[in-house]
Amino acid sequence: MPARMRMITKLAITAIVAIAGGAVLIGASFANASHYRMVDQLVHGGFEGWSDKELKVHGLVEPGSIRLKVVQQQTARTFVLAMNGQKRRVFYQGPVPDAFNDNSEIIATGALVRAATEPLGDAFAVRADSEHGWVLDATALTAKCPAHYSDQPPTAGSAKF
Numbered sequence: 001m002p003a004r005m006r007m008i009t010k011l012a013i014t015a016i017v018a019i020a021g022g023a024v025l026i027g028a029s030f031a032n033a034s035h036y037r038m039v040d041q042l043v044h045g046g047f048e049g050w051s052d053k054e055l056k057v058h059g060l061v062e063p064g065s066i067r068l069k070v071v072q073q074q075t076a077r078t079f080v081l082a083m084n085g086q087k088r089r090v091f092y093q094g095p096v097p098d099a100f101n102d103n104s105e106i107i108a109t110g111a112l113v114r115a116a117t118e119p120l121g122d123a124f125a126v127r128a129d130s131e132h133g134w135v136l137d138a139t140a141l142t143a144k145c146p147a148h149y150s151d152q153p154p155t156a157g158s159a160k161f
Contacts, residue, residue, distance in 0.1 A: 036107075039083035050112045057090070057110075057136055058144075059083040063102040081106060081136075089115070089135045097143035110138035 035050070039059035042050070059081030066079040076093045090108045100106065115135045 039081050039088050040086040042088065043086040051114075051134075053111070054109065055112060055136070056107050057081060057088060058105075058107045059088070061100070061102055061104050061106055062087065066102065081108060090138050091135060092138040092141055094140075096141050099143035099145075100141060105144035107142040107144065108136055108138040109140040109142070110136045113137045 035053055036056045036058065037045070039057060042055075042057060060083060062080040062082045066077060069076050071093065074093050076091070077096065078089060078091050080087050080089050082088075090110075092108065092110075097106075112134050113136075115133055
């Protein structure tokens with residue numbers, strides 16, 4: 001085999017391996033992607049397409065909606081996330097951020113499930129209804145930092161250490 005033919009063969013094999021490796025990396029990143037939606041975007045877009053995907057839902061905790069209960073020796077919570085008049089009920093078991101309370105800005109990570117199939121729904125006596133036919137079965141909660149920072153730049157001597 002002439003030297004030129006060997007070089008072309010090596011280049012072709014290298015190109016095939018590089019393309020295949022890139023395709024594997026891109027496919028893996030899409031397979032593990034988490035989708036992010038505000039509550040109102042989620043409600044307006046419909047729920048059926050999200051039932052088998054991990055989803056991050058962003059909204060404000062509706063005042064008075066937080067309910068606590070001990071289920072199987074773990075603290076469980078249900079609350080309603082709201083944004084621009086749209087709402088979605090969330091069920092969660094586990095620790096919550098310190099800033100978790102009424103009106104706090106929360107990102108709940110989990111999967112959308114039909115309310116009738118949510119195991120914690122029975123514990124809280126929450127039934128499926130027209131407003132909450134789909135609920136978020138959350139695996140993690142993240143609190144957004146409150147907007148307590150001033151628009152004014154710091155002045156000399158105002159920094160505290």
